[in-house]
Amino acid sequence: MKVFDYLIVGSGCSGAMAAQTLVDAGREVAMLDAGNENTLMSPVPQGDFLTLRKTDPEQYRYFLGEDAEGVTQGDIGKGAQITPVRKHMTTYVDTHLSVQSDTFSPVESLGYGGLGIGWGLQCWEYSIPEMRAAGLEPQRMKQAYETISTRIGISGTKDSAAKYTLGSLKTYQPSPTMDRNHQAIYQKYAARKHSFDSKGLFLGRTPLALITKDTDGRKGYAYRDMDFYTDNDQSAWRPWMTINALKPRSNFTYIGGYLVIRFIEKKQHVEVICLQIGTNKTASFRCKTLILATGTLGSARIALRSLEQAGKQLPLLCNPYTYVPCLQPTMVGKAAEPNKLGFAQLSLFLDEQRNNFDVSVSSLYTYQSLMLFRIIKQAPFNLRDARLLLQYVLSGIVIMGVHHPDERSDQKYISLVDDLSSPTQDALKIHYVLEDDKKREFARREKKIIAGVRKTGLYAIKRINPGYGSSIHYAGTLPFSKKDEAFTLRNDGKLHGTQHVYVADSSGFTYLPARGLTFSLLANAHTVAEGILHNAF
Amino acid sequence: MKVGDRLALEASVFGRYIVGEVPSATATELYVRVVRGHEETLAANDRRLLSLILRHPWTVSWIDAGLAIVNPHSKVRHRLHTMFAILESMPEYADYFLPRQRSPFYIVIIAFATIRGGFKAVLGGLFVKILS
Numbered sequence: 001m002k003v004f005d006y007l008i009v010g011s012g013c014s015g016a017m018a019a020q021t022l023v024d025a026g027r028e029v030a031m032l033d034a035g036n037e038n039t040l041m042s043p044v045p046q047g048d049f050l051t052l053r054k055t056d057p058e059q060y061r062y063f064l065g066e067d068a069e070g071v072t073q074g075d076i077g078k079g080a081q082i083t084p085v086r087k088h089m090t091t092y093v094d095t096h097l098s099v100q101s102d103t104f105s106p107v108e109s110l111g112y113g114g115l116g117i118g119w120g121l122q123c124w125e126y127s128i129p130e131m132r133a134a135g136l137e138p139q140r141m142k143q144a145y146e147t148i149s150t151r152i153g154i155s156g157t158k159d160s161a162a163k164y165t166l167g168s169l170k171t172y173q174p175s176p177t178m179d180r181n182h183q184a185i186y187q188k189y190a191a192r193k194h195s196f197d198s199k200g201l202f203l204g205r206t207p208l209a210l211i212t213k214d215t216d217g218r219k220g221y222a223y224r225d226m227d228f229y230t231d232n233d234q235s236a237w238r239p240w241m242t243i244n245a246l247k248p249r250s251n252f253t254y255i256g257g258y259l260v261i262r263f264i265e266k267k268q269h270v271e272v273i274c275l276q277i278g279t280n281k282t283a284s285f286r287c288k289t290l291i292l293a294t295g296t297l298g299s300a301r302i303a304l305r306s307l308e309q310a311g312k313q314l315p316l317l318c319n320p321y322t323y324v325p326c327l328q329p330t331m332v333g334k335a336a337e338p339n340k341l342g343f344a345q346l347s348l349f350l351d352e353q354r355n356n357f358d359v360s361v362s363s364l365y366t367y368q369s370l371m372l373f374r375i376i377k378q379a380p381f382n383l384r385d386a387r388l389l390l391q392y393v394l395s396g397i398v399i400m401g402v403h404h405p406d407e408r409s410d411q412k413y414i415s416l417v418d419d420l421s422s423p424t425q426d427a428l429k430i431h432y433v434l435e436d437d438k439k440r441e442f443a444r445r446e447k448k449i450i451a452g453v454r455k456t457g458l459y460a461i462k463r464i465n466p467g468y469g470s471s472i473h474y475a476g477t478l479p480f481s482k483k484d485e486a487f488t489l490r491n492d493g494k495l496h497g498t499q500h501v502y503v504a505d506s507s508g509f510t511y512l513p514a515r516g517l518t519f520s521l522l523a524n525a526h527t528v529a530e531g532i533l534h535n536a537f
Numbered sequence: 538m539k540v541g542d543r544l545a546l547e548a549s550v551f552g553r554y555i556v557g558e559v560p561s562a563t564a565t566e567l568y569v570r571v572v573r574g575h576e577e578t579l580a581a582n583d584r585r586l587l588s589l590i591l592r593h594p595w596t597v598s599w600i601d602a603g604l605a606i607v608n609p610h611s612k613v614r615h616r617l618h619t620m621f622a623i624l625e626s627m628p629e630y631a632d633y634f635l636p637r638q639r640s641p642f643y644i645v646i647i648a649f650a651t652i653r654g655g656f657k658a659v660l661g662g663l664f665v666k667i668l669s
Contacts, residue, residue, distance in 0.1 A: 054628050060627065071571075332643075371622075372634050379605070385650045533572065
């Protein structure tokens with residue numbers, strides 16, 4: 001049996017970045033992945049949202065799904081942004097990644113590109129205090145942020161909130177042009193900036209993994225407002241783009257269709273035991289160095305099975321999340337805007353201590369391309385009147401997603417339990433509850449943020465808490481530790497108690513800032529891979 | 538009545554209610570296929586409400602309004618919502634769903650729709666409770 005030099009598990013953001021670093025250094029790398037792809041749906045045609053809505057008779061296939069699977073029963077909950085075209089990212093998840101929890105509802109992926117398939121592209125640098133609290137080494141991370149920005153292409157603006165957004169990043173393209181809703185908000189903020197500053201509120205352009213100029217065969221963003229449905233122009237970076245680019249390289253092998261269950265370290269190699277997706281037959285692969293990049297919940301599952309400590313509880317971090325539909329009355333009754341974008345365009349930071357730590361972050365989006373049917377059930381009206389009202393109001397609706405930081409507590413943990421109904425024979429049991437004082441504190445912050453955005457002309461309609469896990473920002477299950485303890489990571493990502501097993505995803509983070517973690521996840525994966533190359537920091 | 542015919546009648550009643558037009562054959566076929574595919578079993582109360590809507594289509598707006606308040610997760614409302622989504626994703630009905638340019642009377646229209654919607658929600662809620 002072939003023994004790979006480096007075997008990376010998972011094709012998400014971390015896996016793609018770790019793979020590129022190792023492949024670029026000339027190492028022989030294999031990637032083992034479940035790798036579900038969208039094989040059911042014909043490609044989404046080129047075109048902008050409004051034109052397709054008015055002309056394409058087949059549009060229901062990508063807006064609703066072949067069997068209208070995009071029309072869900074119940075309230076808008078986790079993963080509302082996962083449209084039918086991207087549903088393959090969660091295929092097999094319910095059966096193969098079994099979860100038991102009364103309090104926490106995670107989104108995981110077995111798709112080709114992992115959760116990166118539906119990532120919102122926000123690329124914030126963590127501040128130095130945040131990096132330190134998360135167990136990340138600032139100097140190394142700063143260098144890695146530059147490398148990642150060059151690789152994936154980031155757009156941003158050095159505005160007055162740059163210390164919260166781009167940080168010290170030097171490599172970036174100009175931000176995309178804001179739509180009229182965001183322009184109005186930005187102008188009102190600028191006019192009253194001192195008042196916002198005095199309250200610890202800072203508004204700035206959101207850095208995005210979205211190129212605005214043609215680069216390396218990818219096209220600059222074309223404002224088609226089809227961001228939730230297609231990556232046609234490849235303006236938005238997705239992990240599969242990096243892996244597709246690696247596939248033709250002679251020192252890279254992609255092996256799809258396998259779910260890794262556990263590893264066994266032997267004298268000469270690491271044995272990796274998998275299930276073949278679809279048949280559930282067992283298979284195994286061998287490598288000299290194993291790099292887990294399956295997401296913090298996936299890596300925890302593999303570690304718990306491999307290190308065989310029944311009943312072991314591991315910590316879990318997840319950003320508490322609330323979303324707030326807001327009304328911008330000055331925009332009510334405006335015709336649909338042709339050149340829009342679905343990604344966050346502005347971010348509001350609440351930093352009351354002004355130390356760039358323990359910051360809450362709100363991202364603002366306009367709501368057009370997700371269509372009326374997703375929100376109409378929230379209106380306490382009959383559908384006909386609600387439709388008429390929403391037609392007028394839609395152009396004035398702005399969605400604000402508020403994230404809060406998270407830290408360890410004994411009320412947030414996971415463990416592995418038996419589940420004979422699952423092909424893996426086990427389930428991840430998750431207990432996650434915020435302490436009452438945290439709930440009160442976050443509610444207070446949300447009120448302050450809502451009062452702040454009112455001064456930019458945005459009026460909150462209601463606050464909606466979609467439940468624990470809905471932020472899809474998870475970390476911290478195998479935390480960095482200086483002590484050589486089981487189920488912790490050395491600061492270079494090596495799993496303590498093993499010789500050749502590394503973890504390149506967010507499992508090591510010991511604190512989870514409210515700023516989305518993906519940019520830091522990418523940078524960390526690169527530093528882990530670099531560390532493996534140099535074998536020491 | 539055969540299941541397919543009954544579902545086609547549902548599509549027709551729902552379509553006329555939501556956009557004021559008999560839905561196209563494509564929209565009707567899609568509705569029938571989707572609802573059939575879900576193979577959901579309706580509770581007795583939902584069956585009763587649906588049957589009333591099909592016999593007396595004028596009741597649909599009141600029942601919908603009432604369910605929005607009393608039981609927003611009812612299967613009847615889910616079917617209405619499914620038809621809504623199907624119509625929204627058909628090009629011939631796009632203008633019923635895309636943002637509307639304000640007319641000089643848009644405040645009046647919004648106020649009227651809000652008052653009418655609220656009125657229907659209150660009476661519809663009572664109506665649904667009585668029927669339940």
